Amino acid sequence: MLGLMTVDSAGDLAPPxxxxxxxxxxxxxxxxxxxxxxxxxxxxxxxxxxxxxxxVDHAQSEEVTQEIFLEIWQSAARYESTRGGASTWILTMAHRRAVDRIRSSQAGRDRDTKIGIRDLAVAYDHVAETVEVRIEHERVERAMTRLTQLQRQAVSLAYYGGLSHSEVADKLQIPLGTVKTRLRDGLIRLRDELGVAS
Known part of the structure; x- marks a missing residue:
């Protein structure tokens, strides 16, 4: 059962x-x-x-979102509430998957340009993947230092803190439009710093 029935002030059963x-x-x-x-x-x-x-691409975004929910279904047992909230865990997973897709797309374009071969199969290498993830994380951290303090604060709350734009606005006590502007400008700057094609 997903929720417990409660009794309201009139003594009637309320929805769970x-x-x-x-x-x-x-x-x-x-x-x-x-x-x-x-x-x-x-x-x-x-x-x-x-x-x-x-x-940006809607079709790719939907595909990656499906992959994320498949990963949630398969790895929910690894979630540890002592290490953070469920939203943060899920949104961190989503962020990682999206960055992986960007990196994969860019790597594919680079490979096709240099070699002229499409769909080159690459064997799975856990050590190499771990190193790549660490390098990418360090690149993102360096790029984050290039943002203004206000942009970095908004981006951190939205993408690493898992907060919606409205929640960021409430937390920082600033207008929603200001949050959106800081996020947009911060993401453009990050994309430029990371060399990600738009």
Whole structure:
């Protein structure tokens, strides 16, 4: 059962309160498909929004979002609430997947240009992947230092903190339009620093 029935002030049964994302992830880890559906309903728009801001292309964004939810279904048991909120865990996964797609697309274009061969199969190498992820993380950290303090604060809260634009505005006590401007300018600067083609 996803939520517990409550009794309102008139003594009538009230609809169950929605389960938290953390509770839903625990249930998903046990194979609960209805919990997965509810989790999807709660966070899919934010995941798609984050992915689309990075990839721009709507079709690719939808494809990556599906991959993310498949990964959530398969790896929910690895979620540890002591290490952060469920939204942060999911949005970090989404951010990583989107960056991987960008990197993969760029690498494919570079490879095609240099070699003239498409769809070159590359064997999976865990050590190489770990090194690549670490290098990419360091590149992003360096690029983040090139943002203004205000841009860095907004980007960190939205993408690493998992907050929506409205939540960032509330937390920083600034207008929503200001948050959107800081995020847009920050992402443009990050894209330029990282050399990601738009």
């Amino acid at each position: 309160a929605p389960a938290s994302k953390e509770e839903l992830l625990v249930q998903v880890a046990r194979g609960d498909q209805s919990a997965f559906g509810e989790l999807y309903d709660q966070i899919a728009p934010r995941v798609l929004g984050l992915v689309k801001r990075l990839l």
